Amino acid sequence: MSDTETVVRGACHHDCPDTCAWEVTVVDGVAVNLRGDPSHPFTEGQLCPKVNPYLDRVYHPDRLLHPLRRVGPKGEARFEPMSWDAAVSEIATRLSSAIARHGGETVLPYSLDGTQGLIQKGVMADRFFAALGATRLNRHICGVTAWLGASDVLGVPLGSDPTDVEFARTIVLWGTNTLLTNRHLWPYIETARSNGACVIVVDPVQTMTAARADQHVQPRPGTDVALVLAVIAEMDRAGRIDTEHLAATTQGWPELRADAQAMTLAKAERITGIDADTIRELAARIADAPPVALRVLVGMEHREFGRDLHRAVASLAAVSGAARHRGGGLVRSTQVYFDTALADITPPEGPQRVVNMSSLGDALSDAVDDPPVTALLVYSCNPAAITPDQNRVISGLEREDLFTVVIEQFMTDTARYADIVLPTTTQIEQLDLMNAWGHLYVSLNRPAIEPLGECLPNTEIFRRLAGAMSLDAPGLADSDSQMVRDLLLSGHRWLEGITYERLLRDGWARLAVPPGWSSMSSREVPVAPARSSGAARDVDHQVPSHQLQLGPLRLGPLQYRVATESPNGDRALAERYPLALMSLKQHLRFLNSHYGGFEHHLPDPPHPQLEISAADAESRGIADGDEVRVFNDRGELTLHAAISQRLQTGLVTIPFGWWAGAADARTVNALTNPSLGDPDPTVGSAAFHDTLVQVEPVERIASGTV
Ligand SMILES: Nc1nc2c(c(=O)[nH]1)N[C@H]1C(S)=C(S)[C@@H](COP(=O)(O)OP(=O)(O)OC[C@H]3O[C@@H](n4cnc5c(=O)[nH]c(N)nc54)[C@H](O)[C@@H]3O)O[C@H]1N2
Ligand SMILES: Nc1nc2c(c(=O)[nH]1)N[C@H]1C(S)=C(S)[C@@H](COP(=O)(O)OP(=O)(O)OC[C@H]3O[C@@H](n4cnc5c(=O)[nH]c(N)nc54)[C@H](O)[C@@H]3O)O[C@H]1N2
Ligand code: SF4
Ligand SMILES: [Mo]
Numbered sequence: 001m002s003d004t005e006t007v008v009r010g011a012c013h014h015d016c017p018d019t020c021a022w023e024v025t026v027v028d029g030v031a032v033n034l035r036g037d038p039s040h041p042f043t044e045g046q047l048c049p050k051v052n053p054y055l056d057r058v059y060h061p062d063r064l065l066h067p068l069r070r071v072g073p074k075g076e077a078r079f080e081p082m083s084w085d086a087a088v089s090e091i092a093t094r095l096s097s098a099i100a101r102h103g104g105e106t107v108l109p110y111s112l113d114g115t116q117g118l119i120q121k122g123v124m125a126d127r128f129f130a131a132l133g134a135t136r137l138n139r140h141i142c143g144v145t146a147w148l149g150a151s152d153v154l155g156v157p158l159g160s161d162p163t164d165v166e167f168a169r170t171i172v173l174w175g176t177n178t179l180l181t182n183r184h185l186w187p188y189i190e191t192a193r194s195n196g197a198c199v200i201v202v203d204p205v206q207t208m209t210a211a212r213a214d215q216h217v218q219p220r221p222g223t224d225v226a227l228v229l230a231v232i233a234e235m236d237r238a239g240r241i242d243t244e245h246l247a248a249t250t251q252g253w254p255e256l257r258a259d260a261q262a263m264t265l266a267k268a269e270r271i272t273g274i275d276a277d278t279i280r281e282l283a284a285r286i287a288d289a290p291p292v293a294l295r296v297l298v299g300m301e302h303r304e305f306g307r308d309l310h311r312a313v314a315s316l317a318a319v320s321g322a323a324r325h326r327g328g329g330l331v332r333s334t335q336v337y338f339d340t341a342l343a344d345i346t347p348p349e350g351p352q353r354v355v356n357m358s359s360l361g362d363a364l365s366d367a368v369d370d371p372p373v374t375a376l377l378v379y380s381c382n383p384a385a386i387t388p389d390q391n392r393v394i395s396g397l398e399r400e401d402l403f404t405v406v407i408e409q410f411m412t413d414t415a416r417y418a419d420i421v422l423p424t425t426t427q428i429e430q431l432d433l434m435n436a437w438g439h440l441y442v443s444l445n446r447p448a449i450e451p452l453g454e455c456l457p458n459t460e461i462f463r464r465l466a467g468a469m470s471l472d473a474p475g476l477a478d479s480d481s482q483m484v485r486d487l488l489l490s491g492h493r494w495l496e497g498i499t500y501e502r503l504l505r506d507g508w509a510r511l512a513v514p515p516g517w518s519s520m521s522s523r524e525v526p527v528a529p530a531r532s533s534g535a536a537r538d539v540d541h542q543v544p545s546h547q548l549q550l551g552p553l554r555l556g557p558l559q560y561r562v563a564t565e566s567p568n569g570d571r572a573l574a575e576r577y578p579l580a581l582m583s584l585k586q587h588l589r590f591l592n593s594h595y596g597g598f599e600h601h602l603p604d605p606p607h608p609q610l611e612i613s614a615a616d617a618e619s620r621g622i623a624d625g626d627e628v629r630v631f632n633d634r635g636e637l638t639l640h641a642a643i644s645q646r647l648q649t650g651l652v653t654i655p656f657g658w659w660a661g662a663a664d665a666r667t668v669n670a671l672t673n674p675s676l677g678d679p680d681p682t683v684g685s686a687a688f689h690d691t692l693v694q695v696e697p698v699e700r701i702a703s704g705t706v
Contacts, residue, residue: 004028008448009037009507012051013120013427014591015113015142017162017297017333017438018184020047021508024428024448031055031428031449040508042163042184042439049588050595057426057598058452062410064423065453074398075663077416084454084464087420092468094403094419095132095375102371104133105353108363112139114380114594117432117445119483120458121380123345124476128462130347131473135373138356138682141387143333143437145301145677145685149310150332152553153318158340159332160293160323160518162438166191167327168293170285174202174313175224175300179209181585182297182438192327198285202227205582205653206646217282219272221580221651221689222303226560227279228312230268232319233260234283241319252551256315259557271560273648286320291328298333299584302688304563304677312558318548326516338435338442341511343490345483347473358686361389361674364396378406379424379458384413385593385659388674388686390666391635407461410597413660413667423455430457431480433487433503442498443508444484459483555678563690565673567650577632577692579616583656583668590657596667597659608668611644611653612695620695627698630654632691635670638698652695656688 005027012020021037034055038045047054067087072078082090098106109129115121129136138144150157165171166188178185193199193214201213202224210216219227235241236257246253265276272279286292294317300309314330323329355363355373360383363373376397387393397404397417406418415421429452432445451457456464459480466476478486485500494511502509551557562568567580585592587603595601610630612622622628624643629636630652639654647653654668673691676684 010445011434011443013115019436068421107134108373112381124459124462126346131471149307150314152311153314160329170289170292176297177207223272226271229263231283240287250548255551291325292322295331304687333437335437341494354682361392382593388672390669444503581691586655609642
């Protein structure tokens with residue numbers, strides 16, 4: 001062992017439910033090894049294929065190490081270095097003059113979960129933007145619609161502890177690709193399986209998880225509400241629902257029961273494409289093989305009626321009484337546990353205008369003019385790659401009158417459009433407190449090495465900007481360790497015994513939630529409404545947290561609704577664009593857009609492909625490997641086709657996570673649907689997966705035979 005070798009505990013910052021605890025070995029100030037913490041019960045010493053080579057990302061030759069000023073046209077990525085002082089003072093001046101002219105709401109912060117660390121993701125930036133009176137961003141692109149669907153039924157949607165699935169006898173992975181997106185849960189599923197549990201996947205696509213399940217139920221996309229109603233009706237007919245208990249303890253059971261009865265097996269079969277026997281079997285399994293864990297995560301929310309899909313599974317969990325048994329019940333994001341336990345140290349909300357991050361294309365266009373957005377500050381997010389309707393977003397980013405600052409580690413698709421790029425630290429260079437959405441462990445991420453080059457953490461960047469603009473709101477000068485300490489000072493009983501000092505010593509601790517506690521069976525713990533950027537602080541709590549709600553709500557009864565942009569929706573549109581496109585997380589070495597521009601993370605072949613069923617390919621004269629044009633009214637892509645056995649006819653997929661790379665290049669989000677399922681435009685995620693396209697072979701177009 002070298003004299004200067006140290007091992008520093010930390011945790012992964014990625015937008016991933018697993019929040020692995022890690023150990024960084026540092027020799028002479030250089031990180032030489034990164035491994036999963038072997039003592040952490042959920043991590044069990046393993047990171048993942050994305051993050052095993054993370055030190056290559058940290059020391060990558062393309063890391064941004066100095067502030068940059070744009071010297072070419074927007075999008076061309078021509079920059080020259082500038083000093084921090086010059087960058088901070090120029091940003092302060094430009095923001096001040098934009099605010100003097102249009103008011104604070106002309107400034108739009110744009111961020112997501114590039115890092116999930118609580119202080120780097122939020123706190124200081126939230127204080128800064130609140131002090132400016134900037135437009136507020138509803139970060140509804142991921143997880144909030146799922147949150148809303150579950151909270152429609154549960155009030156505050158605390159699900160069961162995911163690790164309790166090991167006690168289940170039936171595990172239904174409903175619209176979640178566990179092996180890819182939540183891999184550290186899999187060992188718990190295997191434990192249950194070795195004790196005789198049956199694992200069922202409900203997913204329109206044959207994912208890698210579906211391939212490993214005991215049963216794959218493959219509904220037509222977006223039809224799960226019909227499936228759930230039919231399952232409830234079937235359980236009811238068989239006398240397997242405790243109707244008296246439901247009538248006494250819930251609101252709306254008679255209405256839900258009537259809606260379920262109207263969903264006959266024949267009708268459900270027609271809508272979902274799943275035969276009546278399979279629906280009957282699913283109902284029998286849920287009724288007769290407890291504990292039943294109904295596991296949902298996020299992906300299914302990316303539909304016009306994604307909230308209904310999540311509400312439907314939560315209703316099924318409630319109706320079946322699944323949460324009465326340890327290991328059963330709705331198993332969803334655990335974010336709400338942390339929102340409840342940790343102190344809220346973000347500033348109170350002002351009256352500012354709210355923009356939904358899913359609608360960035362609108363926000364940067366004439367559609368928003370009171371005042372127009374003239375200053376955009378992007379951090380921990382890559383909107384040019386990840387938002388729907390990419391062409392519209394990029395038109396906004398190209399606006400000469402828009403002053404754009406991007407705080408980044410790399411020259412992403414978004415950074416290319418910045419006026420000023422600020423270089424930022426990676427997780428092993430910054431302090432943070434990590435919550436999780438796939439388990440109940442809180443962890444402390446300690447910086448293992450000094451920041452590379454002139455990189456600074458988000459917190460320090462916003463502190464400097466606040467100083468340069470002479471903002472004097474409370475907390476704007478707090479240190480990082482102060483903010484971490486303050487987060488732990490809520491006094492909530494779930495933080496009992498968890499102090500900064502303990503986390504410095506041990507790295508992580510499980511929230512003091514009693515083992516086996518579940519929100520649906522044991523509702524006595526006082527919970528705060530979900531808050532902060534992680535959830536829907538902006539949405540009314542319609543359901544009292546002590547009573548399950550099964551019947552109609554503001555958005556109506558739980559009924560199957562056909563998405564506008566789907567094969568059975570807008571007929572004229574479906575005639576021109578008959579194929580439904582899903583753009584999924586698919587590659588083992590991608591994490592959203594983080595690694596799409598990194599050669600050694602690319603799959604084989606190293607470019608995105610269009611997956612298409614044999615029938616759809618044949619009817620278009622497309623052979624495996626052919627170059628094809630995929631298009632709709634929003635945009636087009638040229639890709640190679642891969643004929644796939646895992647898709648139903650009428651469905652195509654293009655994976656998400658790639659970078660466009662060049663100014664005139666595009667990714668799958670050039671095609672995707674930005675519509676929201678809620679009449680309130682500030683609420684909900686985009687309907688990425690309710691996108692219609694047409695596909696044509698390029699050769700046929702070129703030779704003029706079409
Ligand atoms: N078509 C399609 N589009 C989708 C989805 C889909 O399934 N299909 N999924 C949607 C979902 S669920 C999500 S969550 C979003 C993800 O969207 P994003 O959150 O934008 O994606 P990421 O790639 O995770 O992170 C963005 C950037 O954060 C930067 N970053 C990382 N750490 C730090 C840090 O400490 N400080 C700063 N300043 N920057 C940092 C990274 O370099 C990266 O470029 O995409 C959405 N878009
Ligand atoms: N390797 C890897 N892991 C990740 C990520 C990543 O990019 N790469 N991203 C992280 C992020 S930001 C998130 S939000 C999570 C997402 O985690 P998940 O929610 O598990 O993943 P998704 O792939 O978004 O969606 C899961 C499944 O939903 C299915 N689905 C879509 N529409 C429907 C429907 O109508 N009905 C049903 N039953 N299923 C449907 C899709 O086919 C897909 O297989 O993963 C996280 N983990
Ligand atoms: S991306 Fe997820 S699975 Fe991979 S190391 Fe990070 S938290 Fe763990
Ligand atoms: Mo996400």
